[in-house]
Amino acid sequence: MTRKRILIVEDIPALALMYAGHLEKAGYEAVVVDTGAAVLRALANGESFSALLLDLQLPDIDGLELLRSNVDLLAKQPVIVVTADGSLSRAIEAMRLGAYDFLVKPLAAKRLLAVVASAIEAGPTIVSPVPAQSADPRLPVATPGGFVGSSGVMREIYRQISCIARSRATVLITGESGTGKEVCADTIHRESGRSGGAFIAINCGAIPENLLESELFGHVKGSFTGAVSDRIGAVQAAHKGTLFLDEVCEMALPLQVKLLRFLQTGTVQRVGTSRVDEVDVRIVCATNRDPLREVAEGRFREDLYYRLAVVPVHMPPLRDRGNDIAELAETFLQRFSREEGKRFGPLGPAQLAALKAYRWPGNVREMQNVLRRAAVLWDGPDLPLSALPSEPGAAPAQLAAPPLPMETAQGAPTPHPDLAAAFRGMTLDEIERLVITRAIEDAAGSLPTAARMLGVSASTLYRKRERWASAGEAA
Structure with missing residues (x-):
């Protein structure tokens, strides 16, 4: 031979x-x-x-x-x-x-x-450069994976994915919550030579710090309380495939050191053993924070950032995607109406104007949830304006934000007289999500700070956010 x-x-x-x-x-x-x-x-x-x-x-x-x-x-x-x-x-x-x-x-x-x-x-990883998409928006565009939309900014994302998929380089996807970062990661995997391997996703912000190392690298029986059997971690489970680390900036500094060591050596060591195993994994990460700011403020290691951000991709917010808003809304409405056994006609000019006027702070995920709720609550064939955002910065009628409580002269909050009315028609879960989301926004995206404001543990918010993401994963 x-x-x-x-x-x-x-x-x-x-x-x-x-x-x-x-x-x-x-x-x-x-x-x-x-x-x-x-x-x-x-x-x-x-x-x-x-x-x-x-x-x-x-x-x-x-x-x-x-x-x-x-x-x-x-x-x-x-x-x-x-x-x-x-x-x-x-x-x-x-x-x-x-x-x-x-x-x-x-x-x-x-x-x-x-x-x-x-x-x-x-084999060779270089490919012929993919030409930039034509500036003519009338030309058709092939949308990879689970994406919907043909705006200029999304055409550029598709172009980047086409190039990135053929490489082994680590990728760092940034963007606001709900912009489709996991869809981007999954599409990179599906378009790559590793598509026959596993795509393993780990949300670093949803797993308690003391368990994340075991989730990533595995453990042996008896290594800690609750370790009743040997278990491989996500890294080994993704061997010959892709490991997606969502919310990577939530990872604690001690674990960042271990992730950096894995990237440098290509080996993993399970918790509770000295044995070292080799793995072949492509790493794709995502965060809704500004990673350079996290580095500057000492919450994220600079050397790890440069290891992860070999190829950066920024997912645009929905408000910057132009006519994609109408295309996404129509796609979601028809998809969810079929699931509910209903029939809706195309969205009219008034509905489309309301959709485009809204700022969509929750991006594609928020739109998905709004249209799913509309398909459940209304029978069609027309969708009333009351089911949709109606003015810039406003929430849908059913999910209107309650007014903030007034304060007494002593500074203690007192109930607003219309507070109960503002919550009328909402489930307890919807109210809870609204309050938690507002607290996270007020805390500039920091879950530990939001948890202190609400008087609960940070792990409670991590679990709830993971549950919401699983229940309404964005397209």
């Missing part, structure tokens, strides 16, 4: 020999060169390689410039770049150019071999 050839581009002889030794011991044939010019000569002479291990600091050319000016390097074989720990930004740029992965010196043999094997299995 012909051994797979690996081209090592490294100008420090001791390091080149060490890499070659690891690879040859694993059954590969290692070919070593020390300059960018030697790489180009080898390819020009028709030599073929299963993978290329490229140091970014070469004596005759910068490694990034070599990739930029020689697309064939990426088109003919997967490229793995090697960098010093202080040059992560350069490694990230290499992945944006099409490199399969990057390794940080000093290289661990297991990590090197795991990445090389994974790169060979995936």
Whole structure:
């Protein structure tokens, strides 16, 4: 059987020999060169390689410039770049150019071999650049995954997904709550070469801090109270697939260190054991916070941020998606009316105007819930305006926000005389959700602060938010 050839581009002889030794011991044939010019000569002479291990600091050319000016390097074989720990930004740029992965010196043999094997299995990752979508909004657009909408901002999202899906780079999706971040992550997985593997989603904000490590990395029997059997974590469950970490900025700092170690080594260690297991997982993360602000204020590690944000994607709020509002509303109304065994006609000009005038603070998820409620409460064929938002910043009639309580001279709140009337027609669950959502907004998105304002534990809010998300997942 012909051994797979690996081209090592490294100008420090001791390091080149060490890499070659690891690879040859694993059954590969290692070919070593020390300059960018030697790489180009080898390819020009028709030599073929299963993978290329490229140091970014070469004596005759910068490694990034070599990739930029020689697309064939990426088109003919997967490229793995090697960098010093202080040059992560350069490694990230290499992945944006099409490199399969990057390794940080000093290289661990297991990590090197795991990445090389994974790169060979995936093959070349570079693709022809996807042209920007036409500025003509009349042209049809293919919407991937569970997305609905053909606005310019969403066409750009679809273009990005098409490029990202063919890479192994980690992705950080930002955007307000309800904009479809998980739909984006799931679509990246489905469009990628890992679609045959599992898509495992973990909400870092919904799991108590003391349990999140076990949920991610697994545990062995007896490692803590309640660990009645061995259990793999989400990372191992996503082997050969994609792990989606939602609300990643909610992760506690000690666990951020362990996540960073996993990203650096490609190995996991279950709680309660010293055994280390190798995994091949693509990481996609999401947050509704500003991650750079979280870094600046010390709540999120800067080195972890740069590891995760190799490819950033920002999901636009619904209010910025133009005619997508009408398209989404029509899609939701028809979908939910079928589920309820009802029939609704197309939305009229007045309904569409009301939908477009509303600011949609809860974005697509809020619209989904509004249209589901409308399909339940009304029989059709026409949808009354009272079922929809009717003015900028207003809530739907059934979910109108109650007025804030007035304060006495002593500062103690007293019940507003119309408070009960404002809640009339709402279920207890709806009232609770309204109050909690308002508290979270007042706390600038901080669940622990909102919990203190409401006099409950933060874990209570995390559980409720997870339950609401599961009950009404956005399209």
